[in-house]
Amino acid sequence: MSTVRGGWESSWVDRWEQRTEWPLMAAALLFLVSYAWPILDPDLSPGLVAACAAVGWATWAVFGLDYLVRIALAEHRGRFVAHNLVDLAVVALPLLRPLRLLRVLTMLRFLNRSAATAFRGRVIIYVTGAAALLIFVAALAVLEAERLHPEATITEFGDAAWWALTTMTTVGYGDHVPVTGTGRVVASALMLGGIALLGTVTATLASWIVQRIAENDTSEQAATRAQVEALAVEIRALRNRLDR
Amino acid sequence: MSTVRGGWESSWVDRWEQRTEWPLMAAALLFLVSYAWPILDPDLSPGLVAACAAVGWATWAVFGLDYLVRIALAEHRGRFVAHNLVDLAVVALPLLRPLRLLRVLTMLRFLNRSAATAFRGRVIIYVTGAAALLIFVAALAVLEAERLHPEATITEFGDAAWWALTTMTTVGYGDHVPVTGTGRVVASALMLGGIALLGTVTATLASWIVQRIAENDTSEQAATRAQVEALAVEIRALRNRLDR
Amino acid sequence: MSTVRGGWESSWVDRWEQRTEWPLMAAALLFLVSYAWPILDPDLSPGLVAACAAVGWATWAVFGLDYLVRIALAEHRGRFVAHNLVDLAVVALPLLRPLRLLRVLTMLRFLNRSAATAFRGRVIIYVTGAAALLIFVAALAVLEAERLHPEATITEFGDAAWWALTTMTTVGYGDHVPVTGTGRVVASALMLGGIALLGTVTATLASWIVQRIAENDTSEQAATRAQVEALAVEIRALRNRLDR
Amino acid sequence: MSTVRGGWESSWVDRWEQRTEWPLMAAALLFLVSYAWPILDPDLSPGLVAACAAVGWATWAVFGLDYLVRIALAEHRGRFVAHNLVDLAVVALPLLRPLRLLRVLTMLRFLNRSAATAFRGRVIIYVTGAAALLIFVAALAVLEAERLHPEATITEFGDAAWWALTTMTTVGYGDHVPVTGTGRVVASALMLGGIALLGTVTATLASWIVQRIAENDTSEQAATRAQVEALAVEIRALRNRLDR
Numbered sequence: 001m002s003t004v005r006g007g008w009e010s011s012w013v014d015r016w017e018q019r020t021e022w023p024l025m026a027a028a029l030l031f032l033v034s035y036a037w038p039i040l041d042p043d044l045s046p047g048l049v050a051a052c053a054a055v056g057w058a059t060w061a062v063f064g065l066d067y068l069v070r071i072a073l074a075e076h077r078g079r080f081v082a083h084n085l086v087d088l089a090v091v092a093l094p095l096l097r098p099l100r101l102l103r104v105l106t107m108l109r110f111l112n113r114s115a116a117t118a119f120r121g122r123v124i125i126y127v128t129g130a131a132a133l134l135i136f137v138a139a140l141a142v143l144e145a146e147r148l149h150p151e152a153t154i155t156e157f158g159d160a161a162w163w164a165l166t167t168m169t170t171v172g173y174g175d176h177v178p179v180t181g182t183g184r185v186v187a188s189a190l191m192l193g194g195i196a197l198l199g200t201v202t203a204t205l206a207s208w209i210v211q212r213i214a215e216n217d218t219s220e221q222a223a224t225r226a227q228v229e230a231l232a233v234e235i236r237a238l239r240n241r242l243d244r
Numbered sequence: 245m246s247t248v249r250g251g252w253e254s255s256w257v258d259r260w261e262q263r264t265e266w267p268l269m270a271a272a273l274l275f276l277v278s279y280a281w282p283i284l285d286p287d288l289s290p291g292l293v294a295a296c297a298a299v300g301w302a303t304w305a306v307f308g309l310d311y312l313v314r315i316a317l318a319e320h321r322g323r324f325v326a327h328n329l330v331d332l333a334v335v336a337l338p339l340l341r342p343l344r345l346l347r348v349l350t351m352l353r354f355l356n357r358s359a360a361t362a363f364r365g366r367v368i369i370y371v372t373g374a375a376a377l378l379i380f381v382a383a384l385a386v387l388e389a390e391r392l393h394p395e396a397t398i399t400e401f402g403d404a405a406w407w408a409l410t411t412m413t414t415v416g417y418g419d420h421v422p423v424t425g426t427g428r429v430v431a432s433a434l435m436l437g438g439i440a441l442l443g444t445v446t447a448t449l450a451s452w453i454v455q456r457i458a459e460n461d462t463s464e465q466a467a468t469r470a471q472v473e474a475l476a477v478e479i480r481a482l483r484n485r486l487d488r
Numbered sequence: 489m490s491t492v493r494g495g496w497e498s499s500w501v502d503r504w505e506q507r508t509e510w511p512l513m514a515a516a517l518l519f520l521v522s523y524a525w526p527i528l529d530p531d532l533s534p535g536l537v538a539a540c541a542a543v544g545w546a547t548w549a550v551f552g553l554d555y556l557v558r559i560a561l562a563e564h565r566g567r568f569v570a571h572n573l574v575d576l577a578v579v580a581l582p583l584l585r586p587l588r589l590l591r592v593l594t595m596l597r598f599l600n601r602s603a604a605t606a607f608r609g610r611v612i613i614y615v616t617g618a619a620a621l622l623i624f625v626a627a628l629a630v631l632e633a634e635r636l637h638p639e640a641t642i643t644e645f646g647d648a649a650w651w652a653l654t655t656m657t658t659v660g661y662g663d664h665v666p667v668t669g670t671g672r673v674v675a676s677a678l679m680l681g682g683i684a685l686l687g688t689v690t691a692t693l694a695s696w697i698v699q700r701i702a703e704n705d706t707s708e709q710a711a712t713r714a715q716v717e718a719l720a721v722e723i724r725a726l727r728n729r730l731d732r
Numbered sequence: 733m734s735t736v737r738g739g740w741e742s743s744w745v746d747r748w749e750q751r752t753e754w755p756l757m758a759a760a761l762l763f764l765v766s767y768a769w770p771i772l773d774p775d776l777s778p779g780l781v782a783a784c785a786a787v788g789w790a791t792w793a794v795f796g797l798d799y800l801v802r803i804a805l806a807e808h809r810g811r812f813v814a815h816n817l818v819d820l821a822v823v824a825l826p827l828l829r830p831l832r833l834l835r836v837l838t839m840l841r842f843l844n845r846s847a848a849t850a851f852r853g854r855v856i857i858y859v860t861g862a863a864a865l866l867i868f869v870a871a872l873a874v875l876e877a878e879r880l881h882p883e884a885t886i887t888e889f890g891d892a893a894w895w896a897l898t899t900m901t902t903v904g905y906g907d908h909v910p911v912t913g914t915g916r917v918v919a920s921a922l923m924l925g926g927i928a929l930l931g932t933v934t935a936t937l938a939s940w941i942v943q944r945i946a947e948n949d950t951s952e953q954a955a956t957r958a959q960v961e962a963l964a965v966e967i968r969a970l971r972n973r974l975d976r
């Protein structure tokens with residue numbers, strides 16, 4: 001999602017992004033802890049609750065500052081905003097911030113594998129990681145929203161996580177259902193995430209099956225560029241011989 | 245979905261379609277407002293309710309007239325009807341009329357993108373727009389159908405929209421369920437829409453993954469027409485040399 | 489699903505299949521009516537109920553006889569059975585018999601369309617027709633199985649059809665749920681049908697999107713056989729000239 | 733999933749795997765019986781329950797021993813572990829052990845079929861077999877976990893199997909829902925299995941439709957390697973003629 005940049009400038013942006021990589025990951029993790037703790041432990045002392053809230057605001061400031069610095073360093077600001085919509089969403093919607101943690105997954109290596117297998121592996125791991133994070137954060141958010149509602153059926157973290165799982169897989173038993181507006185907005189995000197999850201799994205499987213069948217069926221393999229280029233070399237040699 | 249037309253005639257049809265583009269969009273928007281208002285505000289004065297009903301009939305007349313004019317201008321009437329089934333459905337089923345608003349989306353531009361990315365982007369935006377419109381219209385329709393039924397569980401717009409969302413994503417909690425025949429017909433449309441939505445998301449992702457893998461794997465790329473045409477030029481040159 | 493046959497024999501099998509085409513469709517329709525009528529009208533006179541049962545047995549005899557005749561005419565009996573498993577299932581499971589009615593759909597013509605569009609159109613129409621038939625027959629079967637059970641929630645045809653629709657689309661509200669063993673077996677068939685329906689819709693959309701993108705992107709189109717054959721002709725001409 | 737091995741060693745590993753094939757299948761079947769029996773028959777005598785438990789431990793020892801022997805025979809131990817994660821999971825998670833029974837399916841032959849049809853057939857049969865096994869084992873596991881819970885709605889095997897089916901197909905009526913932690917973990921496995929099932933069915937259908945369309949549309953078929961190689965032979969002949 002990096003922008004196209006010119007000359008000397010790119011070094012500044014790249015250097016900034018390399019240096020802020022780990023601090024931003026730490027901020028995302030801190031945010032997740034400070035968000036989860038007061039929700040998971042309702043008996044937390046008021047001092048710690050206030051500390052968690054302060055940490056939440058601090059991480060927001062960190063992400064906001066990072067975005068402003070990068071927009072300032074960017075050559076084409078409009079293009080930067082258009083190409084980094086996810087970063088903008090992370091600043092505007094705090095609950096998306098833990099998605100930054102997915103960057104750890106980029107460090108995974110798929111050695112001794114073909115490009116296709118590695119790409120599919122990366123897609124599957126990203127989607128699984130995002131799904132797990134989404135279920136955890138959505139369970140926290142729905143628990144916070146529902147807990148105090150008189151008709152709520154989601155009042156414990158176990159139920160909230162179970163509900164998030166059944167929603168994302170589109171099973172939807174209906175034994176636990178959000179009744180507040182916030183809870184339903186969280187549910188919408190989960191449903192869309194579930195559709196994306198199912199779609200990605202299916203699409204990756206389809207690409208694998210299509211490739212496996214193409215590999216088995218050698219006689220029908222398409223002529224590759226390499227073969228046609230070899231032909232072209234042959235014909236050029238023929239022409240040279242005729243010229244002499 | 246335009247028909248194949250001959251000569252001078254095409255200009256008349258095209259001119260008619262260009263001139264009616266915006267008036268029909270306005271009529272679709274007017275219809276949506278006049279349909280939604282009395283349902284969302286049950287305390288609306290009888291005069292305004294009657295006005296809304298009148299606007300509804302007027303937009304029906306506008307769409308019907310447009311269809312009749314275009315059928316009159318068309319060279320092959322049978323072919324026109326066969327190629328414009330969506331337009332016929334819009335005249336016959338008033339609730340589909342707001343789909344006309346999706347034409348605004350054709351104005352979105354995908355600059356600096358490859359043809360494939362632009363096509364996939366357009367598919368995703370169309371499907372998302374159609375899904376959002378369908379959820380809104382279905383929520384209104386089911387609310388109108390259910391509200392006065394003694395056993396109804398869908399009696400507010402919030403519940404109706406929530407129900408429409410859980411139905412379209414095929415989650416189906418069952419906390420709100422239509423009990424009238426009309427409500428169930430609306431539900432069927434939502435379910436089919438949901439299957440189409442899920443299918444389109446998956447298919448678009450599959451096409452993207454297949455293309456990404458093909459791009460990564462350069463050595464196996466299929467020989468393109470351009471390469472084979474270059475070869476043909478080479479051989480023709482060879483033949484010319486031999487002739488001389 | 490026709491078997492590979494040798495010489496004079498094939499004419500007998502083909503003639504038999506052509507002549508029995510319409511009688512078997514009529515038998516399937518008769519079976520559907522005789523099966524549906526006593527279930528939809530519980531106050532049917534005992535005489536008519538007995539008549540419907542007799543018609544049901546008669547259609548079974550017709551389908552069984554047809555299968556026996558075709559097995560007798562077939563050259564390779566083992567191969568005939570292996571290649572006509574659907575026909576065997578239709579004889580063994582009476583409720584699948586109405587699927588024979590889908591053959592009417594083969595008469596639909598997709599004129600002035602490319603082979604790809606026609607094939608996709610045929611797949612979509614077959615799947616939609618099969619889904620509609622399956623919902624209708626499953627609603628009848630579940631109604632017959634559940635109606636007299638004390639805890640049943642499916643006691644009317646409207647509820648049964650609604651339940652079948654929500655099951656096949658995997659929405660599963662749970663407002664109407666089968667409680668008998670037979671009802672649950674019917675539900676399994678519907679769920680598998682729903683997975684097949686969703687899969688086919690997605691797969692057809694995927695094939696359409698992949699093709700549309702391939703068409704848009706002319707410069708990257710794969711070299712076709714026709715082009716390479718043209719090249720071969722060119723080279724052969726070159727060789728002939730050299731020989732002279 | 734076999735590792736890459738060098739020289740004389742491979743023969744030892746291969747011989748071990750060939751000789752243990754059937755004993756391990758028998759152990760998996762024994763495990764399944766010893767696991768299912770005490771759950772399906774709650775009035776089983778304590779002696780038989782203890783015997784079943786003993787058989788369960790014995791099969792665990794057999795699978796663990798097999799894994800240790802194969803790790804000892806392997807040249808590259810790290811690579812062996814990385815390439816045989818399924819085998820490790822089967823040792824660590826006893827409930828996955830019946831998946832070993834799926835190896836019987838490898839004996840199925842798809843004679844007289846193209847490679848593509850055979851591969852798709854194998855995928856479909858594997859997925860169907862795995863789905864059926866998963867539903868059976870999950871129904872047993874959930875029944876064992878839920879049966880004694882005061883709020884449980886799953887207390888009979890019929891209900892457990894019905895619940896497993898509605899969960900795997902993501903229908904999720906909610907008439908039977910697990911309330912214990914173990915039951916919910918089993919449900920998660922079923923949901924993921926269901927997503928994989930749906931994905932595989934769709935992907936296989938997509939690959940079939942894409943191939944059918946490619947076959948119908950002869951004029952647009954990609955040039956095959958065979959054709960381009962024929963061209964190359966032709967040109968080489970031409971060059972030879974010129975040389976003489």
